[in-house]
Amino acid sequence: MxxxxxxxxxxxxxxxxxxxxxxxxxxxxxxxxxxxxxxxxxxxxxxxxxxxxxxxxxxxxxxxxxxxxxxxxxxxxxxxxxxxxxxxxxxxxxxxxxxxxxxxxxxxxxxxxxxxxxxxxxxxxxxxxxxxxxxxxxxxxxxxxxxxIVLAARNAVAGRIAPVMFVGWPVSWEAVAERHGTLLSTPEGLSRNGLDLDALRMYLRWRGLTLADLRDAPGRYRDPASLPDEPNPPTDGAVAAGPDVRSDGGTAEAGPETGAIDASGVDRTPAADDPWGAAAFLDDIEGTAYGTTPDELREGLEVLTANETVWISPGAPxxxxxxxxxxxxxxxxxxxxxxxx
Missing domain, CATH: 1.20.120.1220 (Four Helix Bundle (Hemerythrin (Met), subunit A))
Structure with missing residues (x-):
């Protein structure tokens, strides 16, 4: 023709x-x-x-x-x-x-x-x-x-019947670092509202850590005293990190001293009631990390450091x-x- x-x-x-x-x-x-x-x-x-x-x-x-x-x-x-x-x-x-x-x-x-x-x-x-x-x-x-509907059918065929089967699917914890979307798994079960995965990457880069680092020593990094003296730029959470991200997650033994003020005038005193330093992270960065709250970040980190498989939603591009x-x-x-x- x-x-x-x-x-x-x-x-x-x-x-x-x-x-x-x-x-x-x-x-x-x-x-x-x-x-x-x-x-x-x-x-x-x-x-x-x-x-x-x-x-x-x-x-x-x-x-x-x-x-x-x-x-x-x-x-x-x-x-x-x-x-x-x-x-x-x-x-x-x-x-x-x-x-x-x-x-x-x-x-x-x-x-x-x-x-x-x-x-x-x-x-x-x-x-x-x-x-x-x-x-x-x-x-x-x-x-x-x-x-x-297509996503739910895919989950149903695989035997994955869950309330969130219309919006997500399970992946291994290793895959989370390379995905965009939302974490649907929470300490209480599954929810349609969870941690934004770009915000998770922002947090990890801010600390200079990987998710594997957190899983290897969750007790150490849950302590806000382990926050780094000089955090990295958090970037925007894209999967590909910039060249200015350093590997320096701080240590539990030598965290910032009480009342420590950095060169920019920011008070980096670790709060004892701030597990994972979630609030400190959100206070330190510019912007809102895609609307993430300290509780959402903490709950997401608890799930990702304990579970082998988690549910995520890719969102709707x-x-x-x-x-x-x-x-x-x-x-x-x-x-x-x-x-x-």
Whole structure:
């Protein structure tokens, strides 16, 4: 079959650049949970150019081409999808990369693109509103809702029946240091709210220790007197550590003296009622370590130093459903409308 984009406009062809970029961003989000803001700048520039191009073309055509085919879907895309992305980011439902991705899609795909591949015209299905960025968003939501079902089925087949089987799975303690997500195991059992694994890495790097070090001598490192005199930079908790992280976890025999003040003026006096130095760590670093509380950190450390296997949740890197929603949208169209109709 001969492939041709006979009916594709130049703006629609330019929009296809989004596919490899979003594929890379989705993979990056799964592996590191970090996507640089610079990724979205070229797509935003292309989106601006194509939006103006389509607007000018529709204005020249006039009639329904201007109002129904361009103005209405563009208004929905920029006036609805953009506020939704901002609102969910503000409420904490989206990460910064997720929100920026949706903002770019609203600019890049305000209207339905059209491509001819041989005898096929894609997308196969349209919607009454024709706002393609909204179609991508609704597709992403449906894909996101399906993921917990797939995860639960995977756990059920393996015989892992638990209240958190829809959001996580068990791993060995050694694997925790290389994973992103949330620790679901607690001293009391399983919970949907637990220690953020990036915060755990921040703590370990701050102390200059590994999880294996803690497991080898939990009693020693549970004592806040073992905190280092000069902690490491905690980094941002990414799996790949920076070169400035030293291995120096301090000693239980020679901790900071009472009332010790370091060169920066910070009081590093170890509190006797601060197991693992959790509160000292959170007080010392800049920021909040992803909202982690001292109790969450202590409970996570108790579990990780005692259990061979723990449950974790990988979280929901929303760029994966967004990429899937984009691909589904370009090939098929709107899943929700197709299901209802």
């Amino acid at each position: 001969t492939l041709a984009f006979a009916s594709a406009t130049v703006p629609d062809l330019l929009r296809l650049v989004a596919l490899p970029v979003f594929a890379w961003a989705a993979i990056r989000d799964v592996r590191t949970r970090r996507v640089s803001s610079t990724v979205w700048i070229p797509l935003a520039a292309i989106g601006t150019v194509t939006l103006v191009w389509d607007g000018w073309t529709a204005r020249q055509a006039g009639g329904l081409a201007w109002t129904h085919d361009f103005l209405v879907p563009a208004a929905i895309s920029l006036g609805l999808v953009v506020p939704i992305a901002y609102l969910f980011w503000w409420l904490g439902g989206f990460g910064g990369a997720d929100a920026k991705a949706l903002l770019v899609l609203a600019l890049l795909f305000p209207t339905f693109p059209q491509y001819t591949v041989g005898t096929w015209t894609l997308p196969v299905s349209g919607t009454p509103i024709e706002a393609f960025s909204f179609t991508i968003l609704s597709n992403a939501v449906l894909v996101g809702l399906a993921l917990p 929303f760029l994966v459903p967004v990429f899937a929603g984009l691909v589904i949208g370009l090939l098929y169209g709107d899943l929700l409308v197709g299901t209802i109709v």
